[in-house]
Amino acid sequence: MAYSWTKGSEKSLDQDVAVLSSSRRTYRGYVPWVAAALAVLIWWEITALHLVSAVALPSPVAVFHDLVATATVGYSGQTLLNSTLFSLGRISVGFVLAVLVGIPIGFWMATTEWVFLIIDPFLQFLRPIPPLAYIPLMVAWFGIGELPKVILIFFCTIPIIIISAMSGVKNVQESRRRVAECLGANRWQMFRYVVLPSALPEVFTGMRVGIGVAWTCLVAAEMIAASKGLGWMIQAAGGELQIGVVFVGIIMIGLLGYGMELGIRTLEHKMVPWKGKA
């Protein structure tokens, strides 16, 4: 074939990339663990040297003891697993609903002006209201069951999802639209092949921020007449000055939030491998 003049230099590209990422991976693998171990070590030293009272900051061993106790015996009759599953369930339902409802609303707002004009004022009005402020309303409107808790998480998460989906669609590069246009794309094809994939990276960013916000709302949500859940456990234990149990709850929320973030990140990497590269 003609034009083989580029081949020689390009073939080695893949190998170069492979070498680069493998050398990066070696320290990527252990740096987070070293950082975490260091943090625990400092915590340990502070408690071992009695720099603060053991009631205010229990030692890692004491917290581990509380962890075992809450996991086996439970706290106020609720095992750690039970509380975790309930919290996880509330977060998941609230968050997934926010994603399922928020993304289409965001897309619709970005493409249809009158929809934007109607929804945007409400969105901007509701966004700064802290989750705690909703609690009385939630109880008055939806009672004290699971529903108000899920709706609270849903309400606090959805603005971020809507805004990210909307800006994702609005930021589609004009040149990409034009490419599809002059190859004869109709409206649906334009959305399917250009707009939707263009918006995905921002949607994922929105989801990553959103999952953090959802966990942030959990404690507020579980102030609504709860008798299980990690947020409830933290508040109840805090009231009884059982700081060790509070720590167990905080660590569980942190780890679960981190895990969900990693999950979304993996999904993002699979679905938008080009993110940041083009």
Next chain:
Amino acid sequence: MPASVQWSERGFVAVIELTNLTKVYAATRKGGAPTVAVEDVSLSISRGEFCAVVGPSGCGKTTVLNLVAGFEKSTQGQVLIDGTPVTRPGPERAVVFQQPSLLPWMTVHENVGFGLTLRDKSNHGHDEAIGQMIDIMGLEGFEHHYPYQLSGGMQQRAAIGRALITEPTMLLMDEPFGALDAQTRSEMQRFLLELWRSWHPTVLFITHDVDEAILLSDRIVVMTPRPGTIAAEIPVTLKRPRQWDVVLSQEFLHYKKRILSVLRREIG
């Protein structure tokens, strides 16, 4: 170039006609005056002609291309393709942009075949045509790479392949090699010369590089800014096929001198 690739009868046969084309951009809200981007441009490009438009940035040459492509609407005058006025973009007018504008979520294979996918979603029978186009563009072995894994020149070749695969009647190129380094640019010019020699497409080629315009085209339209008008039309009769060393010939320098003097007179 493989002889097995055959264009259909309607391939590359269009005549482009611009009649008194004027494009005015409306005044901005902040009180800026309306901008006349292109004023009274008349131009006729014949079947299989390679026509280059040169001019400094801001002289409206891209606006002319956008009007021919149908991305924008003219204020006055019209663009006729084989006698039919242009109202919107269409697959018979393939456009190659300065940035390759490949879709980053598609492989080279999917990008090159994008026009076929849009035309007919069932993918059967496309693979052969796409494979041939990838061979012609010198991208074999990179079918399943993503655009960000390619060099700039390879990306632009994929973009040209994508433009050609729908068998357009003309090729509109907007500074297609402007973003490439000097070495790659001259390789791409050689590539385009070969391509044109085999198929004789009708080409409207926008560039600010005078050398590039002389090397590639049959006719050079020199545009000058504010408002964008045609200052000169210069036929290039350098004999084909042209090799890279044509740029060293007396004739070439003669053309270059003429064009530069037009540009200098109009701007200075």
